[in-house]
Structure formats: structure tokens, C-alpha cells
Amino acid sequence: MQRGGETVLSLEGLGKSYPGVRACDAISLDMRRGEIHALLGENGAGKSTLVKMIYGLVTPDAGEMRLDGQPFAPPDPNAARRAGVAMVFQHFSLFDALTVAENIALGMEDAPPPRRLAARIREVSELYGLPLDPRRTVGTLSAGERQRVEIVRCLLQGPRVLIMDEPTSVLTPQEAEILFETLRKLAAEGTAILYISHKLEEIRALCDTATILRRGEVVGTCTPAETTAREMAELMVGASFAPVAAAARETGGVALEARGLAAPAPGAFGTPLHDLSFTLRAGEVLGLGGVAGNGQDELLAVLAGERALPRGMLFLDGADVGRLGPQARRARGLATAPEERLGHAAAPEMSLTENALLTAARRKGLLRQGFIDWAAARRFAEAVIDRFDVRTPGPEAAARALSGGNLQKFVIGREIAQAPRVLVVNQPTWGVDAAAAAAIRQALLDMAAAGTAILVISQDLDELFEVADRFGALVGGRLSEIRPMHDLSLERIGLMMGGAHDMEVAHVG
Amino acid sequence: MIALEKRPEPSRLWRAATPLVAVALTMLAGGAMFAALGADPVAAIRVIFWDPLFDPSFAAYARPQLLVKAGPLILIAVGLAIGFRSGVWNIGAEGQYIMGAICGAAAALAFYPAETRAIFPLAVLAGAAGGLAWAMIPALLKVRFGTNEILVSLMLVYVAESVLASVSSGLLQNPDGMGFPGSRNLAQWDAVANRELVAGTGMHWGVGAAFVAVIAAYILMSRHILGFQLRLSGAAPRAARFAGVTPGRVALTCFAISGALAGMAGFFEVAGPAGQISIDFGSFYGFTAIIVAFLGRLHPVGILLAGLLMALTYIGGELAQLTLGLPAAAIQLFQGMLLFFLLATDVLVNYRLRPRRREAA
Structure with a gap:
């Protein structure tokens, strides 16, 4: 036309x-x-x-x-x-x-x-x-x-x-x-x-x-x-790149389970979480879709341990972890990567080495009686940079000096490199270019194939189609029923996500 | 037109250079001010920065004073800087300093007239505990009720000054003092006197404590996970929560450290240079230490140098009042300029200046 x-x-x-x-x-x-x-x-x-x-x-x-x-x-x-x-x-x-x-x-x-x-x-x-x-x-x-x-x-x-x-x-x-x-x-x-x-x-x-x-x-x-x-x-x-390929994989036992998880809204304009229940098995990718502001950030905060939960709501390998803080949860193998890269997943003014330390201090053994082994932290940061092809002058660069995609590769890579039992990511490829997004999704699928349980919270449905085995929608802090991804059409998902709310289609004159 | 453009990364060069530039600008602007007051600017700058150290007629008195004045400034500023880097704003170190002096002196005087040196470390601890306890008031109110720690800690300075006035003519008043306000003289009581470690240098126990604090703070902030978590809270509060750092615990830790150090400084002062608890014991060290902390870039080693520099302007300022007849207010203005220029040039660490072309709309 x-x-x-x-x-x-x-x-x-x-x-x-x-x-x-x-x-x-x-x-x-x-x-x-x-x-x-x-x-x-x-x-x-x-x-x-x-x-x-x-x-x-x-x-x-x-x-x-x-x-x-x-x-x-x-x-x-x-x-x-x-x-x-x-x-x-x-x-x-x-x-x-x-x-x-x-x-x-x-x-x-x-x-x-x-x-x-x-x-x-x-x-x-x-x-x-x-x-x-x-x-x-x-x-x-x-x-x-x-x-x-x-x-x-x-x-x-x-x-x-x-x-x-x-x-x-x-x-x-x-x-x-x-x-x-x-x-x-x-x-x-x-x-x-x-x-x-x-x-x-x-x-x-x-x-x-x-x-x-x-x-x-x-x-x-x-x-x-x-x-x-x-x-x-x-x-x-400028080059052809391999499409993301999922290896055949088997799911194991339940790694993470939410039972009627609920939390009040964190602030005046936050979203309260109501009665969320799901199970996540080792080797499985569960995708949670939904429009921004329907509880994604709040869910990540309670899973990461930034906000504690009452007893009986969240279980990691069968143990109640709801009352544990972020460090204790990480030590047990629950890693998380929030949506906001700068300021939440990473400290903008700090170096990549320092940002590597931010979540990996205990799990990667970067501490000796509370004293930081900077050489080991630097090696870990370099390993993440190499493995995930992060474009940066080096581990001493400040996080804010990296482009969004590169920093995203770094913060996701930082969690993956710790070989967690369960990985929760929110918007893993938001604002990331096509090649980097493909690399991140491939890394998630490879991890699942290696037996990690993965929860992907994303507003990008194409992404969820690509990586998720099962799908649930977050709507107003509630979770829809969870369905196998291959049974679902885009229309069906749209309806699960609350459709077009009260919107009407434009009267095109 | 000149535009500010954000640097991709903070400039290390400027981070080190801004204090020197600020000192230079202070000398220029201060010199202009002295000239406007009718004094010879070059002579005034010389009296402030040079004579206390090298003039034969003043140096013998002034050199030891350098450490005596710098000691408490450094000790307090090191503690404050830990808080400032963590985003915790303790502005009330002056109050904690006064309460530390009162508690330390009170603990010591409880044993009067015993003559065992064991009282001294006990009194140092009591001083630290007094400063810490006073600092806990704004910290706990902040954690529990979300009050603003800047206001509460600042207001408590004035409460502490009233307590000081009360005890110096009440609880701690010297019974043998013939009714004059003020406590017994601790500096003349061997058991608790804060003596010079090396005679004639001004290097007393408090100065030693300041040096130890500088080293300890350096190790804490750059090598220990606790220091990393504190820096993280200041640099990116949300990332700190994500890393598992609780904001309340950060506030309590920072107030505890800075309060204890300020309190300790208070006791060293009362048992040494000041000698007794009296109404005019408050010396503004607690406020000046804020300038010292920022002048030293919130870095322990920087604070060490900044404390010495600030002490120099104090001593030199007094000399200038004596010899050139400059008003005390002019000297205070001069010290204020230092902080002003430091904060102003600080912007160059993260930004660079670029000339901007004028363009037609």
C-alpha cells in the first residue's frame, strides 16, 4: 500500500x-x-x-x-x-x-x-x-x-x-x-x-x-x-544468527512452589499479590505473561526475598523459605534478576567487579571471614564477561557505562554463572537487541536443559512462546490458570491477560 | 555558552584534583575578601597557611596545636564519612561529641580520687558509649517511625548543649570549685589525663585513636563485605535491598560508628586539651568535621589530610586575628568558602564542561 x-x-x-x-x-x-x-x-x-x-x-x-x-x-x-x-x-x-x-x-x-x-x-x-x-x-x-x-x-x-x-x-x-x-x-x-x-x-x-x-x-x-x-x-x-533452539529435556522434582502466595501493595500505586499458586519443576521453564504493572515487580520482590513472606507460602526444594532474606535464599540456590538493570539489579556507579560481588559474594565463595577476595571477584566478573560476550573495556568499567543490552547480559550472566537451582528473571530481554536477546534466551534454555528450574516473567509474548513450557498470566496481582504453552494461541493468551480491558476498537472513519 | 556534559565514567583525575582546586579557589576568593577588609591578601594567606608551621616565633606553639586540633576533627569525620557514603546523614556529631565527653568524664569522676590508670580506658569506652547512645536516638526514630535523621540529629545538638550547661553547674560541678561552674580538671588528674604520647608534638591518645580509625575505616570500606554493603546502600538503595542489605540496619550501623567515634573524641578532648566539663566545652568540632569529611572526599586518607588542612586554617585563622586584626567572622567565612568551592568543583568529577555553539531556532 x-x-x-x-x-x-x-x-x-x-x-x-x-x-x-x-x-x-x-x-x-x-x-x-x-x-x-x-x-x-x-x-x-x-x-x-x-x-x-x-x-x-x-x-x-x-x-x-x-x-x-x-x-x-x-x-x-x-x-x-x-x-x-x-x-x-x-x-x-x-x-x-x-x-x-x-x-x-x-x-x-x-x-x-x-x-x-x-x-x-x-x-x-x-x-x-x-x-x-x-x-x-x-x-x-x-x-x-x-x-x-x-x-x-x-x-x-x-x-x-x-x-x-x-x-x-x-x-x-x-x-x-x-x-x-x-x-x-x-x-x-x-x-x-x-x-x-x-x-x-x-x-x-x-x-x-x-x-x-x-x-x-x-x-x-x-x-x-x-x-x-x-x-x-x-x-x-549485519550477520545471520542461529535461531534459539530448545534441547529436549526432562523435568525433575518440584524445585519452587508457591502456595496461596499473597502480599499487600508495597506503596500507594503498587499492586497487591493475591493467592498465587504455582509449582516449578527442575528443568522446566514457566512463563508468566501480563501487561506491565500487574504485579510483576512485586512478585519478583517477594521471590527474591526483598520483602519477606509469612510462613507456608513459598517453598524451595520443599523447605519454607518465605521468611529468609535475599542472601539466605541465594545461598540455597534461588537466584533472581529484576527488570530494572540500573539501580536495582546493578549499582550504576559501581564497577562490574563490585556488581558481580553484589549477588555472588557468598555463593561463589568470594569472602574470607567477611573480607572480600577482590582478585577472585574480578576473576568471576571476567568469567561472566567472557562467557556472555559482554562488550566492555573491562571489569573495572562502571555499570552505567555499559549499553542496556550489555548490562543485561552481565546481570543475567552473573546469576547463570552461579549455577542456581532456581532462576527467576523479570523481562530478561527488555530493550535488548536481537542478537543479545537470542543469546540470553539460549542461555536460559541451556540452563533448563541442565536441570535448573526457570521462571520467566515477561511482557514479550514472542519471547515466552520461544522459551516457556507452560504459561500463566498475571492480571491485577492474580495468576490465571497455568496451561501448556503449545496449547495456546496469541488470542487465547490475550484473553488470559485480561484482553483489552474496557477499551474499544477505534472507529476508523 | 558552556554546557555540562555527563562523563561516561567518573573521572579519577578530577576526584583527586578537586580538593586542590578548591583550596586554590578559596585562597583567591578569600584573598579578595581580605583585601576588601583592608588587609594585605598575600600576607593574610601566608599567616594562615605558612606561619603556623614555619614562622620561628609561632611554630613552637602552633605545630603541636595542629595535631591537637586535627585529632578530633579526623576522628569524628572518619565516622561521619562512613555514614555519608551509605546515604545516612548524621549532622549531629557535635551533640554526640558533647555527650561522649559528659559520659566519659562522669564515668571517670565516679572513681575520683582513685589513682589507677585502669580508669582511663574505662572512661574512653564510657565516652564512646555516650556518643553511641545519643546517636541511637535519631537512628531508632528513623528506623521505627521514618523520621528525618538530618533534622533529629541536628536538633539533638541543642539538647546536648543544654545538658552540658546543666551538668557543668550541677551533677558534675567541682565540689572544690568554690561555686564556679565546671567539673574537676581531668587533665590534672593522673589517672585519667589524656597525655601526650610524644612530648611536645601534640600527639595525644585521641590523635592516636584518630590514626587507628583512619586505617580501620579504610580496611572496612574497601576490603570488608560490611563496608561494601554500606557503600552499596549509599550508591544504589534498591540494589542494596536486592543484595540483601536492610536499610534499617545500615542506618543503625552508621549512627553507631559515627556516634561512638564522636563520643570518644569528646572524652579525649575533655581529658586533655579542654581539661574539664564546662559550659563552653562545645567547640564546633562536630560541625567542622562535616566539612572535613567532604573535603577529604569521604575517603579515610583524604580525611586525614583534610583534617590537618582544616586544623591549619583554624590555627592560622587565630594568628591572623591576632596579628592582622581580621575579624573572626572573616575566618569562618574563609573556612566556609572551602566547602563551597569543594562542592562546586565536585561537579567536574561526573561532568565535563563543553562550549556550546549558539544556534538559530
Whole structure:
């Protein structure tokens, strides 16, 4: 399908360097009216630098941009917005304690009076099939609804160019479908949409053109509908890579068991856990899906031991471990890797050696009567770096100096290298490029084949299809019934995850 | 226009260099201030930094004073720095210092006039226990009720000062003192006097304790798992919880260490340089130690050097008041500048300056 006409935004030889890195090099790209244009690339390929230049967050040091034929060099995001460029970020910038309307007003330069704004929000959100109550407190909204707030905030400005950064990572399949309808409607009205995603299948379904970046350069353009996902992935990586292969494996005895696990919400906007029961056998991968904010973080916290549980709820190899702290659980072989890499799984300012020590101190024998054996800790960090192909100058590099994918390989690798009995991971490949994600999933499957019990909490259903033997959905802090993965279809899973909640499909006019 | 750009990694060079740059900037700005007050800036800087050590007419008195003043500063700052690196903000070391002095002196005076040296270590422990107990108040309130430890520990300084005023003309008042407020003179009582270890150097037991504390803190923070957990709590609280570190225990540990060291410093002071518990015993060491801790980059060895430097500005500042007639407030301002410039240049550890081109919108 060939939509759109004249060029809205054109980039000519755009470049940006950081000390030691050429983030973007001579990137040229044209966006036409009504076009949905995919921007593809691994982490570090230069996608975010590129959109930051368009949105005025970063100043290019070579090349030029033209908007409607006029030179376009926004010094800051306000200027970009005034010129008609809007952006929906991957991470929401909303205040939980404020209402939808207040949040939107905060992002506007001259917000209209509250009542008029509320009416405008209703009008725009209805028009694009994104129903939203302006008086609701943002803290009570689901991730999908929060994203709508961000989108509606953009739409109120009537943008000519809309940039969307990985918008479906927080949505159920049904919610994503609603978003696609909205985007198609916007495109039909002439908005040019720049769409960043790792999910190749959805790009094939949605986008008219794809520009593929690698190491800061454009390495190809294609029409996604006529290109296979595999071809696109190989263009991104620059090489072909082996698909994840599961070895045949046998499951052993029950390694981890939750019996009616419950925990109150940790804070005002946390999710309480209700009556979760599951068993996890050695050599098995149990996948728990669900939309963000349905209890994933809370479940990981109680499994890791960050929050203690009453007696009788959590058993490791038959022993009640609910009251043990994180160190005691690790010593018994229960390893965990939380979703948030920087600040939770790893201390940003500390070196990789120190971060290796963070969970491995006792299990890898890195202590002598409480004194740290730094040489051994360093060797362990180096072993993780080697085995999981972590790209870093060395174990003395600060965690925050690593790219997201590399740090993720490090924190998952740190747990795997401790050979745990049970491994619990939350969003193991979130924001990780295709090659690194494949490596992490392969490592998980290899571990399961070696007899480790693995619990994968993930919002990426493709990932769960790839690695999980059984599937359960987390909805509002409750667990659905657990079913064998191969019996389930995407639609069925979507329904288990709570479907599209109270959303309605866009009325496409 | 100049923009700040975050460095990919903290700069080791700048981490070491910022204290020196801060000292240099303090000399410049302080010199300008002295000039504005009508003093010769070069002479003033010389009196503060050079004369106490090398001027023949002052050095004999001033050199030992260097250790006498630096000892308590270092001892207190080492404890505070452990807390500051762990994200625990004990601002009330002055109060713990005073309570340590009172408890240590009280424990010693309970044995008066016994003449056994065994009282001395006992009194040191009592001083440490007094500081620790006083520090436990903000720590326990924080752990139990989530109160702000900065406010509570700071407010308790003023309570401690009132306790000091009360005991110096009450419980601990010298019965042979003809009604004057103040306790018996401990420095003149052989059993508990905090003597010089090497005569004529100012090196008393408290200075020795400070050196030991520097070494112990260094080993704790860089070699021991407890120190690692404390640093982790300060650097990334969520990661610390993930690693199994309990925030409450961190707060209690840090307050216990810093309180005990401050209390010990208090006793060494009262049994030595100060001599007696009196209304004006409080000396601001507890507050100045906060500056020393940051000037020393929260690192034990840095604190050792910073404590000596700060002691130098104290002694030199007094000399400048005497010889150049500079007001005391100007000297305090000068010391404040040091912390100000240190914090200001600190930004260069994590950020670099870049000139930014002006661009048309």
C-alpha cells in the first residue's frame, strides 16, 4: 500500500559524534505525508540519537533537516513541538498523583483553562478511539492507558510528524491492535509517523517503509510487508544468527512452589499479590505473561526475598523459605534478576567487579571471614564477561557505562554463572537487541536443559512462546490458570491477560 | 555558552584534583575578601597557611596545636564519612561529641580520687558509649517511625548543649570549685589525663585513636563485605535491598560508628586539651568535621589530610586575628568558602564542561 504524497521531513547527511563514538553518520531519510515509517536497529545503532536530533534534544554536528522544505534545526523540544514534531517516549513522564488533565496541562506551553482542556481531551481521545477520562488520577491507570495519555498529549498539538519509541512494549496484543488502528487513522489524515520498535512482525503489519540502522549508518531500506522478519533481523545485526533452539529435556522434582502466595501493595500505586499458586519443576521453564504493572515487580520482590513472606507460602526444594532474606535464599540456590538493570539489579556507579560481588559474594565463595577476595571477584566478573560476550573495556568499567543490552547480559550472566537451582528473571530481554536477546534466551534454555528450574516473567509474548513450557498470566496481582504453552494461541493468551480491558476498537472513519 | 556534559565514567583525575582546586579557589576568593577588609591578601594567606608551621616565633606553639586540633576533627569525620557514603546523614556529631565527653568524664569522676590508670580506658569506652547512645536516638526514630535523621540529629545538638550547661553547674560541678561552674580538671588528674604520647608534638591518645580509625575505616570500606554493603546502600538503595542489605540496619550501623567515634573524641578532648566539663566545652568540632569529611572526599586518607588542612586554617585563622586584626567572622567565612568551592568543583568529577555553539531556532 502506497500512502501519502509530498515529503514532510527530510534528513540530509545527519551526523552526531560523542567522544569516542560516532552515534550517527551521514543519515539521510525522507518521510512523506501519511507514511508510517519504521526505524529499525539494534541497541546502540543510533536510533535514539537520531530521533533526539529531530526532537531537538540533541544538536547534530553535520548535515541538515528540512521540514516542509524549510531548514529545521530545533534548539530544544519546545521549538520542535511548535514546528509540529511530537514524540511519545518509551518511558512515560507522568506524575502518578496528578490527574490526566493536570498531567497534560503540565506538558503544554499555554494550557487552556481546565474545563476547556478536559473537553478537548475527551474530544481528541474519542476521535482517535483512545477513550480517556481527564479526571482520573494517573496512578490508577494501566500502562496502556498511561500511554494513551502521552499520545493524546501529543495529538492535542496537532503534530505533522509523530515519533513513537517502542510503544507496544507495555501493551497486550489487543491493546496494540487498538493502537495500530489509531496510528493508521492518523496516517490517513496525513500525519507522518516515525515508528521505532524491535518487534519485526508488528512492523511488517503496520509500516509502509523501514529504514534500518547499524552502527550509526543507514544500511538499508525496505518495504516491511514484502520482507521477512528474518531478513530484517539479519540486516540489523549485519550477520545471520542461529535461531534459539530448545534441547529436549526432562523435568525433575518440584524445585519452587508457591502456595496461596499473597502480599499487600508495597506503596500507594503498587499492586497487591493475591493467592498465587504455582509449582516449578527442575528443568522446566514457566512463563508468566501480563501487561506491565500487574504485579510483576512485586512478585519478583517477594521471590527474591526483598520483602519477606509469612510462613507456608513459598517453598524451595520443599523447605519454607518465605521468611529468609535475599542472601539466605541465594545461598540455597534461588537466584533472581529484576527488570530494572540500573539501580536495582546493578549499582550504576559501581564497577562490574563490585556488581558481580553484589549477588555472588557468598555463593561463589568470594569472602574470607567477611573480607572480600577482590582478585577472585574480578576473576568471576571476567568469567561472566567472557562467557556472555559482554562488550566492555573491562571489569573495572562502571555499570552505567555499559549499553542496556550489555548490562543485561552481565546481570543475567552473573546469576547463570552461579549455577542456581532456581532462576527467576523479570523481562530478561527488555530493550535488548536481537542478537543479545537470542543469546540470553539460549542461555536460559541451556540452563533448563541442565536441570535448573526457570521462571520467566515477561511482557514479550514472542519471547515466552520461544522459551516457556507452560504459561500463566498475571492480571491485577492474580495468576490465571497455568496451561501448556503449545496449547495456546496469541488470542487465547490475550484473553488470559485480561484482553483489552474496557477499551474499544477505534472507529476508523 | 558552556554546557555540562555527563562523563561516561567518573573521572579519577578530577576526584583527586578537586580538593586542590578548591583550596586554590578559596585562597583567591578569600584573598579578595581580605583585601576588601583592608588587609594585605598575600600576607593574610601566608599567616594562615605558612606561619603556623614555619614562622620561628609561632611554630613552637602552633605545630603541636595542629595535631591537637586535627585529632578530633579526623576522628569524628572518619565516622561521619562512613555514614555519608551509605546515604545516612548524621549532622549531629557535635551533640554526640558533647555527650561522649559528659559520659566519659562522669564515668571517670565516679572513681575520683582513685589513682589507677585502669580508669582511663574505662572512661574512653564510657565516652564512646555516650556518643553511641545519643546517636541511637535519631537512628531508632528513623528506623521505627521514618523520621528525618538530618533534622533529629541536628536538633539533638541543642539538647546536648543544654545538658552540658546543666551538668557543668550541677551533677558534675567541682565540689572544690568554690561555686564556679565546671567539673574537676581531668587533665590534672593522673589517672585519667589524656597525655601526650610524644612530648611536645601534640600527639595525644585521641590523635592516636584518630590514626587507628583512619586505617580501620579504610580496611572496612574497601576490603570488608560490611563496608561494601554500606557503600552499596549509599550508591544504589534498591540494589542494596536486592543484595540483601536492610536499610534499617545500615542506618543503625552508621549512627553507631559515627556516634561512638564522636563520643570518644569528646572524652579525649575533655581529658586533655579542654581539661574539664564546662559550659563552653562545645567547640564546633562536630560541625567542622562535616566539612572535613567532604573535603577529604569521604575517603579515610583524604580525611586525614583534610583534617590537618582544616586544623591549619583554624590555627592560622587565630594568628591572623591576632596579628592582622581580621575579624573572626572573616575566618569562618574563609573556612566556609572551602566547602563551597569543594562542592562546586565536585561537579567536574561526573561532568565535563563543553562550549556550546549558539544556534538559530
